[in-house]
Structures are given as C-alpha cells and as structure tokens.
Amino acid sequence: MEQLNKCPNCNGKLELSASRTRLECPFCGSEFKLDETTEKEIGDNPIHKDWFIYEWDYNKLIEEPKCNTVVQSFIRTLNEYGSSEQIISYMRDYLMNFDDISAPGIREEKMKGIAARVAGKMSPDEQIICYNDDGIFVHGKTGVVVTTKRTMFVDKKNIKEMMHTAVPYMLFGYSIGLPELKLGEQYANNISSFNSHFDLMGTVGALIAVLAFEQRPDRPKIRLISNIK
Incomplete structure (x- = not known):
C-alpha cells in the first residue's frame, strides 16, 4: 500500500x-x-507497484470499451497477484478456454510444431507459458509464444523476440477497431494476436511486466505509453 x-x-x-x-x-x-x-x-498512477513511468493517456484509453477491458485487466492483474506463478495459475484456470490458445497440458498437441520451431531460441531452464496461434488457414506455425524469459513473435520466415527484462515500454492503443499492446517497438512486437481475448491480452501484458522485475529487480522502470487512432 x-x-x-x-x-x-x-x-x-x-x-x-x-x-x-x-x-x-x-x-x-x-x-x-x-x-x-x-x-x-x-x-x-493506478498500479500499486512502483515499476512504471506513466506516459499514457489513461482516460482516452478507457473510453473505448475493448481497449478499456485490456487496460483494466492489466491493472487488476498487477494489483491482485503478487507473483508470476499466481498469474499463470489464474490464466490457466480462467483465461485459456479458447481453441487458438495452447499451453503445456492445455491443447498441447496444437503447439507441437511451434514449440519445435522456437526450441533453439530457448535456454535449458526456460518454459513455454502460452501460445496464441494467429494462423487463418494453416495452424500451429505462426503467432505469439510467451515463455518464462521472453516473448517470441513468429511468422512464416522469422522469429523476433523480446526478453522480458529488456522491455523498455508497453504501448497500449486502439487501431482499426481493435485494441493493441506492443512491447518496445511501435510497429512490431505486437501481442495483439490475443485480440478478441481482451482479458487474456491484458493479463499477459501484466505477466510480462512481473517476470521482468522478478528476473531483474533493479531494471529501469517500464514506460506505459498510448496510441489511439
């Protein structure tokens, strides 16, 4: 408090x-x-933890109902849960009941292909937390993979990654009728493939912030910025 x-x-x-x-x-x-x-x-300054620099237009963000759901989920998760383990447990119990969301023990067969593809990027002690399949015609090969150490953005040819400890800012926005949440890159690194799962999207953002400070407590504060189109 x-x-x-x-x-x-x-x-x-x-x-x-x-x-x-x-x-x-x-x-x-x-x-x-x-x-x-x-x-x-x-x-x-709606978040209890002293981890953030507030540069977002909070009132503008919450005017749009879908974006408001993402933002409030982000805030609520950070205020109510004290560890990444608690957040992951909450996600697994309540927020992963979608066909395009996979995790160890939850529709795990649907992430076998993507797990094999990103395995070379992961350290021996690293684990996949969840995978959001963004494929339309071909599934299990592209999307967003969140692990205990990084977020990976997988397309047909490339794998981009952002270590949780290296996230400089989180950009909350609303574009083309949908909310967005980007990690340290205004035109990429978008975890918004979780779209239509707005509570999960905000919770994943909160989880990434918690993991960042659990793994590096002395890291710089994360800037929270916004972009409304």
Missing part, C-alpha cells in the same frame, strides 16, 4: 486501501474519503 497522509485522529501514516477507494489508518482503524487531489493522483 502507498503511504500518503497523516491520520488526523492519531497522527499515524494513512495508507491507500486495497480497493484504492479510501484512505485507512492501520493504527486506529479510521477511514477517510479521498480528496480530489489524491483521486487524480491515483487515477494517473
């Missing part, structure tokens, strides 16, 4: 509640409504 102001009743330091809707005193139990300044501060 963030420590913001002193309690007028006991002079203890007030903390933001888990719901981020009021201030609470952990010493005397007093509760207080947020003032306008604090509400704006929280609105501009």
